[in-house]
Amino acid sequence: MTFFLIASAVKVFVVFNLIMVGVALLTLAERRICAWMQDRLGPNRVGPQGLLQPAADGLKNFLKEETSPALADKTLFTLAPLISFVPALLTFAVIPFAAPLPTPWGPVAMVVADLPVGFLYILAISSLGVYGIVLAGWSSNNKYSLLGGLRATAQMISYEISLGMSTVAVLLLAGNVTLSQVIAQQQQGAWFVVSLTLAFIIFMISALAETNRLPFDLPEAEGELIAGYHTEYSAMKFSMFYIAEYSNMVTASALMATLFFGGWDIPFTSWDQTGEPSVLKTVATLAAFLAKTGFFLFTYIWIRWTLPRFRYDQLMALGWKVLLPLSLGYLAVIATAIWYLHAQLGWTYGTPFALALGAVNLVLVVLLVWWLDRGRLVSGSMAEEAA
Amino acid sequence: MAIGVKVLKRPTRETSYLRATLKGMALTFSHLWRPKVTMQYPEEKSSKDWTISSRWRGTHRMLTDEQGRAKCVACGLCPQICPANCIKLVPGEDEDGHRYPLIYEIDEFRCVFCGYCQEVCPEEAIHVGVHYENSEYSRDRFVYDLERLCAQTHPVSTLWDPSDPKGE
Numbered sequence: 001m002t003f004f005l006i007a008s009a010v011k012v013f014v015v016f017n018l019i020m021v022g023v024a025l026l027t028l029a030e031r032r033i034c035a036w037m038q039d040r041l042g043p044n045r046v047g048p049q050g051l052l053q054p055a056a057d058g059l060k061n062f063l064k065e066e067t068s069p070a071l072a073d074k075t076l077f078t079l080a081p082l083i084s085f086v087p088a089l090l091t092f093a094v095i096p097f098a099a100p101l102p103t104p105w106g107p108v109a110m111v112v113a114d115l116p117v118g119f120l121y122i123l124a125i126s127s128l129g130v131y132g133i134v135l136a137g138w139s140s141n142n143k144y145s146l147l148g149g150l151r152a153t154a155q156m157i158s159y160e161i162s163l164g165m166s167t168v169a170v171l172l173l174a175g176n177v178t179l180s181q182v183i184a185q186q187q188q189g190a191w192f193v194v195s196l197t198l199a200f201i202i203f204m205i206s207a208l209a210e211t212n213r214l215p216f217d218l219p220e221a222e223g224e225l226i227a228g229y230h231t232e233y234s235a236m237k238f239s240m241f242y243i244a245e246y247s248n249m250v251t252a253s254a255l256m257a258t259l260f261f262g263g264w265d266i267p268f269t270s271w272d273q274t275g276e277p278s279v280l281k282t283v284a285t286l287a288a289f290l291a292k293t294g295f296f297l298f299t300y301i302w303i304r305w306t307l308p309r310f311r312y313d314q315l316m317a318l319g320w321k322v323l324l325p326l327s328l329g330y331l332a333v334i335a336t337a338i339w340y341l342h343a344q345l346g347w348t349y350g351t352p353f354a355l356a357l358g359a360v361n362l363v364l365v366v367l368l369v370w371w372l373d374r375g376r377l378v379s380g381s382m383a384e385e386a387a
Numbered sequence: 388m389a390i391g392v393k394v395l396k397r398p399t400r401e402t403s404y405l406r407a408t409l410k411g412m413a414l415t416f417s418h419l420w421r422p423k424v425t426m427q428y429p430e431e432k433s434s435k436d437w438t439i440s441s442r443w444r445g446t447h448r449m450l451t452d453e454q455g456r457a458k459c460v461a462c463g464l465c466p467q468i469c470p471a472n473c474i475k476l477v478p479g480e481d482e483d484g485h486r487y488p489l490i491y492e493i494d495e496f497r498c499v500f501c502g503y504c505q506e507v508c509p510e511e512a513i514h515v516g517v518h519y520e521n522s523e524y525s526r527d528r529f530v531y532d533l534e535r536l537c538a539q540t541h542p543v544s545t546l547w548d549p550s551d552p553k554g555e
Contacts, residue, residue: 040425306411369405373405
């Protein structure tokens with residue numbers, strides 16, 4: 001018990017700090033990658049390749065003046081950044097990030113808390129984050145902030161449904177909501193991205209919307225809402241929203257890697273998950289996990305600097321008219337397929353099982369692409385044809 | 388459909404969001420590897436794409452003769468033509484009857500860098516220069532006296548030549 005407590009405390013400390021450093025580097029990565037995409041160099045002055053830029057930014061934010069609008073609701077105004085900041089960091093707790101580490105007192109699972117309800121915990125906590133945004137918008141006593149908060153609410157609720165639906169497919173296949181079991185299942189056959197491609201696509205789009213990233217950053221929408229829900233915030237309070245956004249990105253990327261890309265699994269070898277745990281295995285699997293997460297983080301940035309922002313009605317149309325029916329229909333198809341393979345043919349999850357589901361997915365994806373590729377999909381208020 | 392907006396029928400390849408998105412992603416990705424256009428200013432002041440023009444009109448410079456005296460003969464044409472009235476000239480005369488400036492000051496803050504002083508100068512003494520980095524800790528430092536004008540070393544502006552308008 002003592003060992004468990006100490007190990008947990010150490011893990012909490014290490015993971016918290018790693019995420020904070022990761023978030024800091026991510027802000028730099030965002031600015032540099034954006035610059036490269038625009039044929040610029042980006043911030044490269046503070047430290048080698050600009051690596052100390054986040055530290056300079058942080059220092060600046062600490063020293064800036066804290067402004068507080070005269071008519072703002074002081075309590076909520078101060079509380080809101082915390083409410084969006086804390087859940088963003090909490091969600092990472094259940095994501096396994098490496099193979100167990102051997103210690104003289106027995107192997108230690110490389111996850112802060114291997115909760116049996118892991119995935120449900122993530123859904124519950126991540127939906128708390130929206131309260132921070134809504135309360136920030138409300139308590140600022142500013143119409144733009146309020147509009148940003150309103151948009152955030154509607155957007156989060158709309159996309160949480162398709163996000164949940166797409167992961168139900170994962171849970172159906174894994175038969176478990178513990179994330180370490182989800183990973184173990186993927187290690188037996190192929191990664192779930194093969195067997196649940198469409199769920200991955202839906203999850204990815206919904207995750208973009210859930211983390212308020214472009215092309216779905218309507219709560220901020222600087223073109224129309226100044227800075228949306230954090231218009232009235234300055235200094236460290238603003239910085240906390242910023243950190244919350246980026247740690248949400250980290251969590252969403254880690255979740256995509258875990259649910260669909262095998263988590264810390266190293267592909268094409270079973271060396272990493274069988275036999276005695278060793279330090280080498282832990283390090284190698286951690287590297288694999290970081291590589292996968294890093295890839296999704298890059299994709300986030302890449303998408304942000306490519307696509308323009310959606311119009312609000314387009315966002316809603318995509319969420320309710322496309323993603324929701326799509327995920328529901330997909331769930332029905334995939335549940336039937338799993339039932340058929342499981343109950344009728346008596347297969348258990350393995351490579352043939354994954355490939356069979358993959359074939360189903362291939363057909364569905366081809367159909368989806370064919371259907372999407374007709375021009376003017378998310379047209380919203382656009383009239384079809386003038387008579 | 389209240390107003391008669393004409394909606395054109397276009398082929399799918401022109402209206403497909405999906406293809407446009409993928410095309411955009413490919414484009415931004417390809418830009419990651421392209422050469423960057425940023426000029427890292429304080430270290431790098433000109434590149435193959437940009438150098439300062441030889442016709443640039445910047446900080447003034449007074450040319451000097453072999454003895455190191457200012458070429459200025461205090462004729463008074465430059466304060467006369469200066470549209471910003473930024474040149475202060477008090478003429479003096481030595482025993483041999485040579486005129487020279489007792490006081491010659493240019494207020495670089497008032498100056499509009501039109502280059503008329505250089506154009507009008509019969510002795511080719513005062514020039515505008517190819518130079519742009521003027522920063523000081525005090526406002527008074529922007530009034531350049533004769534000694535400071537003579538001490539400038541940057542190249543002088545070639546100005547615009549009407550017979551060669553494109554600078555060829």
